[in-house]
Amino acid sequence: MTTAVLGQDTRSVGRGRPGVHSTLTRGSSVGLGLAMIWFSLLVLIPLAAIVVTAGQHGWSGYVDTLKNPQTWAAIRLTVTQSLLVTLVNVVMGTLIAWVLVRDRFWGRGILDVLIDIPFAMPTIVAGLVLLGLYGPKSPLGINVANQRTSVTLALAFVTLPFIVRTVQPVLAELDTDVEEAAASLGAKRATILRRLVLPSLVPAIAAGAALSFARAISEYGSLVLLSGMLPYKTEVVSVRVYSFVEGGDQTAAAALATIMLAVALFVIVALDIIQRTVARRG
Amino acid sequence: MSIDISHINKRFGDFVALDDVTVSLPTGQLTALLGPSGGGKSTLLRIIAGLERADTGTITIEGVDATRTAPQKRNVGFVFQHYAVFKHMTVAKNVAFGLEIRNRPKAEIAERVDELLKLVHLSQFAHRLPAQLSGGQRQRMALARALAIQPKVLLLDEPFGALDAKVRKELREWLRRLHDEVPVTTVFVTHDQEEALEVADEIVVINDGRIEQVGSPDQLYDAPANDFVMGFLGEVTQLGQERLRPHDIEIALTPDLAGSIAADILRYTRVGFEVRLVAGTEDGHEVSVVTTRAHARALALEEGARVWLTPASGAATVPAMEPQVLETAS
């Protein structure tokens, strides 16, 4: 399962003439209109509602919500843990992609399927499953339940596929001629990796890292059972939002949600920029 | 009746693809639109087909104004450079497509498909998928598919551009013979002058969105209207103030003929039965000359020899353009 993020320019092939503003026909205009209505009802208006609701108590109300000690602790925890996990993924994800693409051994297919499991598994089950091995009844004797490490563990689990799946196709398509040319010019393996292979992978890694970070910040389900959702200790932003919702404080929930939305938008823009850069490089 | 193209203009943003193009293509003829890449010939072809719309001007097909007609209704067969085969259908289904769209009875479709596959020599591939065919076979299938709908006009957009040199040559001859058998008004686009000269009844030379000349292959080659046409259709060299074909230059060892120009042979290459020479005149100009091996041997030509060059009588010539002087900023 590959996430086709990079290099897929949605401009039409061969028909993108300069200066043409719209090539829509009557039928396709109607189609676009209907699609936009659905998209607005489903996505745009609800997200706008969050931004509007967040500002209901004005700017000072907004800032106060965020400065609340418990909330602020949640924000700090979520951001630091997400960054940590993203870094781990940058390293491990790239290594895993390398092994999947350039190595052959029995069981590689199983490895491939395992990578996709966190993506398809219900998040609540992810938490349950990690609890089984790393919780109170752990056969390994490792119990991270209700501790900060549990957050790292859960986030690492759910973000596992992202960098792997963005790097894998790029690595597979790399022109090995270039590496051979470098070798014939006397470059050592380490040099080739460092100066040729890695730089070509940077956009893919960056895209995967952006997705991984966004996913980590948003994670909810896997933390419900595993982390205990303890305030100041293991409570993340999404859990805090949920408790605001349950408590009926929609404004506070929305205020906190805008932060997550800002991160999401930032990631989307970053991905778009990366994609354009890659497309330009050809 | 024919295809009448009248004052067609087309721009893409700032780029002028076609500039006031007017030409008439007679019925039943095999016409080539020849010109360099980006010159507008494909655009013109697509406008005739209705796949592009001109900004101004009209297209009349067999006396009927087709300028605003949708491509589906023009009854024009189109063959693409990269075949545009329907990958998921068999060869027979591909050819049958146009007839199925027109809801012809199944028996009639089957008969017609059979007939066409025989015509293009692909009968034994009827139930194969296009992926199993070679490039040349795919293009023949594409032709059969276009002919199936009995078009009034057949348009081919660089039909052999994606094929190997050898296959290209074979298909060129094949297209010519096919046209003799099935004389549909045919227009094909190419940037290969050899192809145009070999296959077409008439050639329209298009450059930079404008028509440079229209005529038969002989007319274009022997009586080019301007330097561009001359240069595009064959090799050109300059002798004195005239531009002419290298094989139209007479070589002599003595300055017998009036107006002959002295030169020394700088390079001497034998290619097959031709001998290609580069001779340098006294004012530093290089002239290409082509002669036969026999003639070169008779004159005992070799590098360094002094010869006298004259244009052959009756040779097609065009006066030289402004001498190319490098302008330095002043």
Add this chain to the structure above:
Amino acid sequence: MVELSTPAKWALRVVVISYVFLLVGWPMITLIQNAFSDGLGNFQAAFSDPDVVHAMIVTIEVSLWAVGINTVFGVGMALLLVRYEFPGKRALSALIDLPMAVSPVVIGLALLLVYNGRTGWFGPTLEAHGIQVIFSSPGMIMATCFVSLPLVVREVVPVLTEIGDDQEQAATSLGANAFQTLRRITLPAIKWAIVYGVVLTMARSLGEFGAVKIVSGNLIGQTQTASQAVEQEYNNFSQGEAYAISFVLVLLAVLCIVVVSLLRPKEPSA
């Protein structure tokens, strides 16, 4: 091509395999062990409870709706993005990817704010006309659609881009109208991309938890989904049952992955 030295190659394999094994592999084994800890007892206990069965049915129904809606939207959107030009196309394309980066809790909240029957922007009007969105199926379907929105689009767009519109132009020149071209030429060409997208959407929809939790109200026997049932069983100390239901959900997810994996032509590798 760079070939690592044998010790380096092995070290890399060990590191990668151990990491994935400890993070995913062994927990999966634990899942199987715990689900089958009582033979089939856990499964019998779980699925003899009508509420659990209802939860599974709700999950499957909602997922099927979401798959249907997203497939239509996805294919349509892909065609619009690849075959046409229009102002705002680039922004739209980026926005469609937004659900990949947004938290499910935020999605649930967003829908709640708009469609909630008391204080929502549209909710009260809709309920006046008899349409209940929040705490009811429509809301759950919408939440599930939201989270899996980009999946079909992102599978179809690259394929549409790659095959180009030559075949479609050929069909047009042969007399096919827009609908005929779509049905006979375009859709068959993107068949497999649609299949992959559908399977991925199904897997994602079956597993959705956070967004649906907020929007459904977790009404047992009515709007509770399978993943919410897992949480409930666990909190009621019925761990065996929780594992049993989880096993079924994971099995379905793995089946989806395996199906896609098998169908997709092999990735080129060294």
